[in-house]
Amino acid sequence: QLQLVESGGGRVQPGGSLRLSCAASGVTLDHYAIGWFRQAPGEEREGVSCIGSDGGTSYARSVKGRFTISKDNAKNTVFLQMNSLKPEDTAVYYCAAGLWSSCSTLPGFYDDWGQGTQVTVSS
Numbered sequence: 001q002l003q004l005v006e007s008g009g010g011r012v013q014p015g016g017s018l019r020l021s022c023a024a025s026g027v028t029l030d031h032y033a034i035g036w037f038r039q040a041p042g043e044e045r046e047g048v049s050c051i052g053s054d055g056g057t058s059y060a061r062s063v064k065g066r067f068t069i070s071k072d073n074a075k076n077t078v079f080l081q082m083n084s085l086k087p088e089d090t091a092v093y094y095c096a097a098g099l100w101s102s103c104s105t106l107p108g109f110y111d112d113w114g115q116g117t118q119v120t121v122s123s
Helices: none
Strands: 005-006 010-012 017-025 032-039 046-051 057-059 066-070 077-082 091-096 117-121
Touching: 005 077, 010 066, 017 032, 017 091, 017 117, 032 066, 032 077, 046 066, 057 066, 077 091
Parallel strands: 010 117
Antiparallel strands: 005 017, 017 077, 032 046, 032 091, 046 057, 066 077, 091 117
């Protein structure tokens, strides 16, 4: 059974950087699309970025140019490098997996979810 564990969240000042990890166990991610989502208090879950098993990527307009998604098949882990962080990036960040070659930033595309990691951007 696929399990996903996010890590790397924390508190950072505006303009700072964090790298989130989404480590998978139970299955290999070779054939999975992985999405990163975030949810701020009182807000709907928002798609941030995704990477397909075909290597294709997609980013939300709000993070394009600042965030980079990557995948390390040897480590069975997907990363989200977040640079130039802004207070509006504050949220719980989740990763999710779906057995697809392409990817989507729509939550319904994914079947398995991690528990989330908190990211707080504040001075």
